[in-house]
Every structure is written in structure tokens, then in C-alpha cells.
Amino acid sequence: MAADTLAQYREFLIVLAAAGLVVPLFLRIGINSVLAFLIVGILLSPDVLGPLAARVPALAMLMMGDSPSIVSLAELGVVFLLFLIGLELSFERLMTMRRMVLGLGGLQVVVTTAITALAAWGLGLAYGAALTLGAALSLSSTAIVVQLLSDAKRLGSHTGRASFAVLLAQDLAVIPLLLLVGILGRNNDGPVIAGIALALAQAVLAIAVIVLVGRFALRPLLRLVAGTRSSDLFMAAVLLIAVGTGVAANLAGLSMALGAFIAGLMLAETEYRRAIEAIIEPFKGLLLGAFFLLLGLGLDLDGLFGNPLRIAAIAVAVIALKSLIIYGLARIFRVGRAVALETALLLGPCGEFAFVILAAAAAAKVLGGDAVRDAQLIVTLTMIVLPILAHVGRRLALELKHRAAVSGEAATPLPADHQPRVIVAGFGRVGHLIGAMLDEHKIAYIAVDADADLVARERRNGFPVYYGDATNPEFLRKCGIAEATALAVTMDHPLRVDEVTRIARAERIDLKIIARARDERHAARLYAAGVTEAVPETIESSLQLGEALLVEAGIPVGLAIASVHERRDGFRKLLGRPSRREAMAAADLKKLRSRRKPLA
Secondary structure, eight states, rough: OHHHHHHHHHHHHHHHHHIIIIIIHHTTTTTTTTHHHOOOOOHHHHHHHHHHHHSSGGGGGGGOOOOHHHHHHHHHHHHHHHHHHHOOOHHHHHTTTTTIIIIOOOOHHHHHHHHHHHOOOOOOOOHHHHHHHHHHHOOOOOHHHHHHHHHTTTTHHHHHHHHHHHHHHHHHHHHHHHHHHOOOOHTSSSSSHHHHHHEEEEEEEHHHHHHHHHHHHHHHHHHHHHHHTTTHHHHHHHHHHHHHHHHHHHTSSSSSSHHHHHHHHTTTTTTTTHHHHHHHHHHHHHHHHOOOOHHHOOOOOOHHHHHHHHHHHHHHHHHHHHHHHHHHHHHTOOOOOHHHHHHHHSSSOOOOHHHHHHHHHHHTTOOOOHHHHHHHOOOHHHHHHHHEEEEEEEEHHHHHHHHHHSSSSGOOOOOOSSSEEEEEOOOOOHHHHHHHHHTTOOEEEEEEEHHHHHHHHHHHHOOEEEEEEEOOHHHHHHTTTTSEEEEEOOOOOOOOHHHHHHHHHHHHHTEEEEESSSSHHHHHHHHTTTTTTTEEEHHHHHOOOOOOOOHTTTTTHHHHHHHHHHHHHHHHHHOOOOOOHHHHHHHHHHHHHHOOOOOO
């Protein structure tokens, strides 16, 4: 009985052990979780663990195969991923990003598919197999690229936005590509045009029925369940919608992933979108991990060991071809060289949806077993080197930005009139706001930043921004620190704020320095370094939140503002600084004494 129970749940326990124990160890050494699941699957496959289990029989308990339970988990992982992608999309968002998504991203898929298909056709594959292979290799890894950019907090950067636009177009392309594979699989007998027309008609009819039913049923269903105020029932309803729509699509001859995508797209504009994302995300992560683990288990390593140079050469060629296409198209769409290069290297490797396309092609008998095996090995190799390419791309992009700063628009000479101005060190989100406020009150200033792209962009927008390193004393002198009326240090890196403060105070003992602090401890350190005023972000955001909460709770605005001022003065006293009122009184007294005439 115990043996039967262990055999029944063995695969589930291994998946949970990989997610809870092994993958975190890979994350500690810097390996992406997607790659970690893939590597675990390879290590547990019969090709790797089988020879060891022959010597140590106990290891046979860890060896896995393509069991139906794991296959089902993997399919659900893809279903939930497409469901979440549908939730992320909306008509308004597509319209906002249509130039990059439909232009750059759409062209990338079409051009890469066409060139790769022509190359495969030239090597002897049938037109349907070549087209399917080209489509599969044209896709990049949404899971790995988004996670790498998110970990580096660069999703909002130029590279992040360009990469996301292309990935979004690729995710949208998965649905018609799956339809294409199904159509090609049905064209084995009878007229080709008639087969395509019949398949398209069935697909359109099935999608129309799903959309029609979903539009009138999904929101009322969620409203009914949400009215119970039970998070468990709401979660059950969300899982029912995601999986149930996928099953309905599958019964209509479409893929489960397509049905889940349509369901997510219909729910994207509802008030339940954020709550649904929060519920699905944990399931998606674990089940998608099972998907990549299954891919690792299913890789035929004998094919790699049999001809490693051929597989590696094709993988390198695919990355080079995709990178060149993406770089060229990005430049056509006026993306900067540095951003285009980094985006190309990020998206050059293939992605997880290539496995979905290849599996569908194998099931429809569009691609043969050997071609699918080799393609899966090529896709896996490109995904494994993705973090390395991301690092190289980042280094090359920084080098290109530096060169552009030296010789390009960002190297505009500093003003040489030595007029008194405010200096703003750092022109990101905070510095930009300060510059706009200074412009509003017609206070002269110059801003400096070490990001060449930012400087060039802000100069085109009319802001007096200059490229340079504010931690360089000579650069601060050329900025006119000797005549400056004040220095605002707005950088988001605490150590750079400390360094600029120290250097500026060494240059002028009487300079007013207002610095952005991370928290109260950083503010205390800045006061010790000689700043005139330190503004802790955490404290100020908490005070503003508290003020808004008091007003919404019914406290009069005046009392709420007074309460915030009292709290702010309390924090200043904890830091050893006088309150605002005391500081203003001391300043007024100093002015009064300076105006007093000496007695005759």
C-alpha cells in the first residue's frame, strides 16, 4: 500500500521538491528559475540519471519520464501563461503601443519566419515543415527576458519597453501560428485551399461562440461569486474560467492555450483583472516550472552528443540571424543604437513557445521526429546562453552610450557665462520634477546626468541638461559651483548622493545643498556630511499617505496638514535638526541682523 502511494505521488513530490528546494539553490548562484527547472529536468532524465541509477539503484526513485500526470501539469502551465498574457492586454494598451508592437514586433515575426523558413526549405524540408520551423524559431523567451529585466528593475527602461513590445507581438502571434500548424496538419489529403478554408471557418466559428458566451457570462459569474466575499470561491471561479474555456476551445478543435488567451482578453477590461492576476500568478509559476521540467526530461541528449558541432552551429546561426533582424528593424523604427543592440541580444535566443509550436507540429505530423528533436535541442541551447547574452548586451550598450556621450548630442558644452544658477545633479524622475518647478518660477538652473540617452532626450524636450559625472570635482567647477545658488542632489543611488555631497561641500562651505535621502539613517549620514536639507523618501511618502488618509477619514484639511507638519518636525528633531518653524525664525533673525546699521 505504501509503495503504491509513493508510486502514485512520486512525480508530484519531485516537482514540488524541485520548486521548493532545488530551484532556490540555482537562484542563489544566479541561474534564472526557468533555466533552473529546465536543468533539473535534464538531470532527472533517463539519459543523465539512467546510467547513474544502474550503479546506485536508489537513484531510480528520482528518475522521471513523460508520465501523463506531468504532461497534464505542463499543459496547464502553458494555459495559465496564455491566460495571464490575455489579461495583460487590452485594446487601449495595444493602441498606445501599436507602432512598436504591430510595427517592430510584427515585422520581426514575419521577417524572421520567412528567412528561416527559406533556409530550412533550401536544406530540403517540405514547405509546411519549413514554415512551421521558421515560425517556432522566430519566437523569444518572454519568461526569461521579462524576469531578467524585472530583476534588474529595467522593465521601464528604453530596452525594457522595446523588448516588451516585441515580446508582446510574439505572444500575440502564437495564436495564429498554432492555427497555422493545425491547418497545415489537415492539408494532407484533398485540395489545399479547401482544407485551409474549412479549418479557418471552424476556428472563426469556435472563437465567435467562445467570445459571445464569455462576454455575457463571465462578468456576471464573477460578480455573483465576488458577492459571497469568499476568496476561496472566487479562486475556484477563476480557475474554472481559465481551464474551462481552454477545454471548450479544445473540444472545438482549437488549442487549450487559445481558449485561455481569449478568456483572459475578455477579462482584461473588467474590474476583477488585478484580483485574477494575483490568484493565477502562483499557479502559473509552479505549473510553468513543470512545463520546463518536462521539456528537460523530453530532450533527446543522444542527438546532441551524436553531432554536437552541428547543433551548436545552428544555434549560433539562429541567434545571429534573429539578432541582426531585430537590430536592423529597431534602427528602422528609430530606436537608439545602444537600445537596439541590447534588445537584439536579449531577443536573439528562442523561447518557450517554440516548444509549444513544435509539439503541435509533431502532433499534427507537420514535422518529423528527427526535425522536432533537433529543433528542441537548438531552442534549449539558445535559452541557456540567454543570461550571458543579456550581460554582454548590457555592457556593449553602456559602452555605446559612453561613446555617444563623448561625441554626440549629449556632449553639448556647458555654459561659460558664470551666472548664478541652481545645479540639479541627476535628472531622472525626481530631478525632472524639480526642473519643471524651477522653470515655473523662472529660476535659472542647469541639470547634469550620466545617462547619455536621457540627456539627449531631455535636451530635445528643451531642458538645460548636460552629460557628465557629478562626482568629478572638476566637472562641478565647470558647472559653476563657485557661483551656484544651491545644489539639488536627486540621484537614486545613496552612495552617489553621499559622494556628490562630500565633494560639493569640500568645494564650497557656504553652498546650500538639498539632497534626496533613502530613509532616516541615510538622512542622518547626509547631515553629518554637511547637507543643508535632507529629504528622506520613505518618511515623506509615509507623511503624504497619512495626510491623504486623514482627509479621506473626515479630518479637516487644515488639521491634517498641521498634523503632518508636526510629525515632520518630530523626525527632524530625531535627526538633530531644528524644526521648520525654528529654522525659518533663525533665518529671519539672521537677515534682520545683517540689515541693522552700526551706531554712529
